[in-house]
Amino acid sequence: MLNLLGEYHCKADAKGRVLFPARLKKQLENILHHGLVVNRDIFTQCLVIYPKPEWDKVNEEMSRLSRYNQKHQLFQRKFMKGATMIDLDAAGRMSIPSVLLEYIQINSKENDLVITGLGEKMEIWNSGAYQNQVLGDDMDFSDLAEEVRKDLDGKM
Amino acid sequence: MLNLLGEYHCKADAKGRVLFPARLKKQLENILHHGLVVNRDIFTQCLVIYPKPEWDKVNEEMSRLSRYNQKHQLFQRKFMKGATMIDLDAAGRMSIPSVLLEYIQINSKENDLVITGLGEKMEIWNSGAYQNQVLGDDMDFSDLAEEVRKDLDGKM
DNA sequence: AATTAATCACTTTTTACCACTTTTTACCAC
């Protein structure tokens, strides 16, 4: 089972290309050649990268939605809008669409970013935002954990 | 059941590598070859090391979280951010990612650290911080103990 | 003797550029 790990600090070049971290490459060696899918995260100002096989699962879930149900369509649109298939070039770089980079406030001046492995997916963050949001205060983490634990106990 | 013990003082070399204490190695002899996972502690400025099998349990729980639930995602991110798989090299050293060493204020000048065994996991501390926090004031320990005792009686 | 620390040489990865190609945009003539 896929268990992507690690936190990698890297940079976008002037053209919005990001060298895919070598360590992540190793963790994905069997499936990286299938490509990756990048998209905006629904809840947070970061991007999500799925290895193609993972994205296929997501897509499969989406395909079960009803074409004739407005809410389903809205949900699908929110979740999938902007999703883009990307491959690594010969030098191991991924070319991330500029609209997605803009979403996380990355440009030719602000070009430090963080890629993190999170099990079956990865996330791309603006370096500054990562410091604030993710490494920020964890006063309420116990409460959060408790709520999540209830969900897990409840079902799933 | 795993019961790691002891307090070990060691040093990071110029490249951020730490020789894994021989005594801990002995305590882990059957499972060390599966590797280790290091991460930031959520509440305190120290690192946590899980033997891989322990981490797998954590990961299994994480995989039950919902991709479409904001709190679940937040929880996963807070908990897994930065977690990194490490193996010991031929000399028995673990190469700890520099971002994690920075978190506990370890660098080429400040390179003294303490590794402690805590049952099923270990912790890595900046030596100075360890003196202060762990050996520091214990005025309120009785209160703490009392609160924890209530939690334990209550459930768990 | 075994464990830990320090050092050096070497390899891989990452960054920062440069040169070139393709695509898009803007403008003008027909």
Add this chain to the structure above:
DNA sequence: GTGGTAAAAAGTGGTAAAAAGTGATTAATT
């Protein structure tokens, strides 16, 4: 409106130098 062209922008590919990571050996300490 259609077609053409030039300029601008965006996208690709490649490489040298810097930085980071790795392996191996020697020295010091317990």
